Amino acid sequence: DVVMTQSPLSLPVTLGQPASISCRSSQSLVYSDGNTYLNWFQQRPGQSPRRLIYKVSNRDSGVPDRFSGSGSGTDFTLKISRVEAEDVGVYYCMQGLTFGGGTKVEIK
């Protein structure tokens, strides 16, 4: 089974500063069709998860362009270029049936 490891566990960030979350998988996520189905989700406090990024780097509709996804193979990154107060929450990477453990983003 694929294991998804996120770091850091907790990420205190100053408003307006960048943030970066790492997600590493135990095996390559390149599917047989050549695509990499790595998704990122945001879960704000008290809300259900919301997909932000699909297939590594594609932003969902309505997602601010300060969010970006990158990576390949087994190493992936979610970046927030300038953190805003509404970005507080837990971020999860996911592939197939496996979620990462989550990274809690909070304001310093």
Added chain:
Amino acid sequence: QVQLVESGGGLVKPGGSLRLSCAASGFTFSDYYMSWIRQAPGKGLEWVSYISSSGSTIYYADSVKGRFTISRDNAKNSLYLQMNSLRAEDTAVYYCARREKYDILTGYYDYYYYMDVWGKGTTVTVSS
């Protein structure tokens, strides 16, 4: 608009049963695989089960295999999760979420839709 609404959660004693429902609207329910994901208090997300668009393919996490049964009624645009022999560790918020779209004519799976819509969740508490 596209919407999923879960219901059926509540407080149940260990060993008891509950049936969760997820009502879908705003899209052609019968075209999509569907899933249940849960989140224990203060914990991360865990897959519970998924079901294909026709209901012919089903997956269960090892933690619920033999106790939970997923099903769907495409005529009613509804997804279900029958939970039996409930344990304290099943206490969680249960979410339904849309998975990939399957075109029965072409056999094509469209993963653009993979986990793109979630419900607000329903809370299950297993306690004596």
